[in-house]
Amino acid sequence: MALCLRIIYIITGLTGVHSITTVSKVSVKTGKSISIPCLYESKYRNHVKYLCEGSKWRSCNDVVKTNTADPSGKYSISDDKNQFFFTVTINNLTNENTDYWCVVEINNGPDYGKHFQLSVTSGTPSLYVDHQMITGYIGESITIRCHHSYSGEMKWCRLGRNCVTGSSGSIDGTTVTTYMSKPNVFTVTMSGLQSEDSGWYWCAKEDIQIPVYLTVTEKPITKLHLTSRSSSSV
Structure with a gap:
């Protein structure tokens, strides 16, 4: 059924009716894992989402769904219904893991998807970060270093929002400053963090991106352990 619906989708020219926002291309290392975010329209918060593998939309294969786990452990998926994005993770990457689609299942209608590509290399990826999942604290700053093998302009973007392309700017009211700390390290600092x-x-250079998930939370309170000592009477 899913295959038929995808064919109908192409024939009837409906690819522009819906929108999913995701990366275009990500450079990754063989044997590692990568997590990819897929932003969808709020009206589809309760719909099934899935990852489809293959270069062609009409013939891609469903590999994991939000209502069906992948028994092999190769793929996993989670859905944030408050921020309207789902995240797919692909483990143990090989050079055969190249083309995928983020897909929202449409009830009684054609599913719709957005294509992204992985460039899997045995060497150093052309654009990468030290950690894909990072944590910052409310009111403080956090710095992300994007390592790259490109020359030219880099940018820092929020999924579905705006980008900072110069040395400074803001995203949703949070100050962002950027600079090249080394010839091949693009450094991003976000200041005055809020829970929102x-x-x-993602860091981006032309059509290459590397996604980063930021969790902003209250800073843990460090408890001081005081030792009391009673004096003995003489």
Whole structure:
């Protein structure tokens, strides 16, 4: 059924009716894992989402759904219905893991999807970060370093929002500054963090991106352990 619906989708020219926002291309290392965010329209918060593998929309294969786990452990998926994005994770990457689609299942109608591509290399990825999942604290700053093998302009973007392309700017009211700390390290600092800053971001150079998930939370309180000592009477 899913295959038929995808064919109808192409024939009737409905690809522009709906929208999913995701990366275009990500450079990744063989044997590692990568998590990819897929932003969808709020009206589809309760719909099934899934990941489809293959270069062609009409013939891609469903590999994991939000209502069906992948028994092999190769793929996993989670859905944030408050921020309207689902996240797919692909483990143990090989050079055969190249083309995928983020898909929203449409009840009684054609499903719709957005294509992204993985460039799997045995060497150093052309654009990468030290950690895909990072944590910051409310009111403080956090710095992300994007390592790249490109020259030219880099940018820092939030999924479904705006980008900072110069040395400074803001995203949703949070100050962002950027600079090249080394010839091949693009450094991003977000200052005055708010809980609302939690979400997916990415470093980008032309059509290459690397997604980063930021969790902003209260800073843990460090408890002091005081030792009391009673004096003995003489």
